[in-house]
Amino acid sequence: MNRLKNIIFIGIGVLIIIAQTMYVFTFQKKITEEIIELQSQSALKYAELAAQEKNLKKLPVLQKELDQINAEKNAAKNSIPTTTSAAKEFIEFIRLIENNQFVDVKIEKLEETVYQNEAGHFLDKKYRLSYTSTYGETRMFIQNLNNSYQLINIASFKIDNSPQKDKNNIRLWMRYGSQMKRVVASTVEFSMVMSAGEHSEDEIYTTTFNSLNNAEDAFLNTEGVNEEPIVPIDERKEEQTPAQSSQPKPQSNSTFKLELWDVLASGDNYSFVGPGVNDALYTGLKSSKDTFITLNIREDGYSVVLEDEQGNVKQNGALIPIAQPSFNIISDIVKIHENMPDIHIYINNYTKDVVNVTLQGSLLETIHVYNEFEEEVFQGQTKGKVKLT
Numbered sequence: 001m002n003r004l005k006n007i008i009f010i011g012i013g014v015l016i017i018i019a020q021t022m023y024v025f026t027f028q029k030k031i032t033e034e035i036i037e038l039q040s041q042s043a044l045k046y047a048e049l050a051a052q053e054k055n056l057k058k059l060p061v062l063q064k065e066l067d068q069i070n071a072e073k074n075a076a077k078n079s080i081p082t083t084t085s086a087a088k089e090f091i092e093f094i095r096l097i098e099n100n101q102f103v104d105v106k107i108e109k110l111e112e113t114v115y116q117n118e119a120g121h122f123l124d125k126k127y128r129l130s131y132t133s134t135y136g137e138t139r140m141f142i143q144n145l146n147n148s149y150q151l152i153n154i155a156s157f158k159i160d161n162s163p164q165k166d167k168n169n170i171r172l173w174m175r176y177g178s179q180m181k182r183v184v185a186s187t188v189e190f191s192m193v194m195s196a197g198e199h200s201e202d203e204i205y206t207t208t209f210n211s212l213n214n215a216e217d218a219f220l221n222t223e224g225v226n227e228e229p230i231v232p233i234d235e236r237k238e239e240q241t242p243a244q245s246s247q248p249k250p251q252s253n254s255t256f257k258l259e260l261w262d263v264l265a266s267g268d269n270y271s272f273v274g275p276g277v278n279d280a281l282y283t284g285l286k287s288s289k290d291t292f293i294t295l296n297i298r299e300d301g302y303s304v305v306l307e308d309e310q311g312n313v314k315q316n317g318a319l320i321p322i323a324q325p326s327f328n329i330i331s332d333i334v335k336i337h338e339n340m341p342d343i344h345i346y347i348n349n350y351t352k353d354v355v356n357v358t359l360q361g362s363l364l365e366t367i368h369v370y371n372e373f374e375e376e377v378f379q380g381q382t383k384g385k386v387k388l389t
Contacts, residue, residue: 081151083123086194089151099305099315100141102131103175110189114196121196126155128189132163132172134182140303140317145190153191159184254322256295256302260331260343260367263288270306276318283316287341294346297325297355324353329369331361340366348372349385357388 081089097105110126133141138159145152163172163183176183254275261269268284270291275281285291287308294305296317303317327347333340340363349355349372357369359379369377371384379388 325355327357333363
């Protein structure tokens with residue numbers, strides 16, 4: 001009996017030990033699994049923390065890049081002309097047409113589109129311009145429009161020779177005379193895109209024409225055009241002979257000269273001379289009133305306009321390579337009145353070089369020189385791309 005009890009007691013002990021062992025192993029396994037899970041999660045958290053610390057070190061660089069992107073975005077937005085700047089540019093556009101003295105000028109507004117995106121509120125205005133001029137004049141005019149690509153975008157351009165056959169148009173014959181064989185009718189369709197807003201201090205768009213072209217050729221469509229040799233606006237030069245080169249020679253040290261006299265001088269009292277394809281080009285004006293002289297210098301040519309306050313205009317120009325331009329202004333004005341006329345000289349230099357302007361002679365206080373930003377430049381100063389000595 002005692003033996004049976006001992007066996008039962010031993011069996012119960014063994015079962016208890018086995019149960020305890022199984023419990024310990026089962027619990028320990030669970031704890032081990034939990035520890036492994038915690039270690040895995042800790043490793044992930046550590047990796048995330050390390051990545052965040054790495055990104056944190058990049059924050060100044062990323063912020064700098066973001067600031068640069070925002071600055072470029074704002075600059076691009078501010079470079080779009082506002083309606084105020086567009087209005088000023090359109091006035092310059094009309095003045096350019098008037099200075100060219102085109103015939104049968106007609107400007108039509110075709111349509112206006114209003115649209116808005118994340119950059120702002122914009123207007124797209126489309127126009128059609130038609131006029132009659134010589135082939136050379138219209139070629140230079142289209143190049144000037146192309147120079148204003150930031151605002152004026154040419155959609156289409158057509159010219160034809162129909163005016164040359166119109167023998168009854170007295171206005172054309174009075175305007176062009178012997179040049180009728182070069183007269184063409186032109187039609188230009190263009191658009192003006194602008195932001196709907198007033199001019200602000202942040203706006204970096206300028207209303208002056210610049211020297212960049214958005215077309216390799218000034219003409220998009222010359223079908224049916226009798227292409228005479230392109231000659232300067234001043235048609236007093238002789239025709240080129242076949243033996244002469246039709247390609248302009250590059251001009252180094254391109255020099256312009258302006259001589260000024262009082263009204264008592266014989267002939268023109270404003271005499272301008274600039275480089276030409278073969279010889280120098282002369283442009284003169286006789287006036288006793290305040291006078292405005294505008295010289296536009298580009299790397300592919302130049303134009304000059306002499307105009308007094310009464311509207312008398314003389315102009316000239318040439319398509320010719322220009323390099324290292326200089327402008328000599330010589331005054332031989334004699335004071336014949338108490339109040340002598342003021343002479344305003346605007347130099348719009350669109351080349352890569354600074355134009356060196358020399359001013360010498362008498363009554364220099366009546367002569368005012370301005371740069372491409374219409375800032376007056378005084379002797380000894382350099383402003384913009386104009387240096388006055």
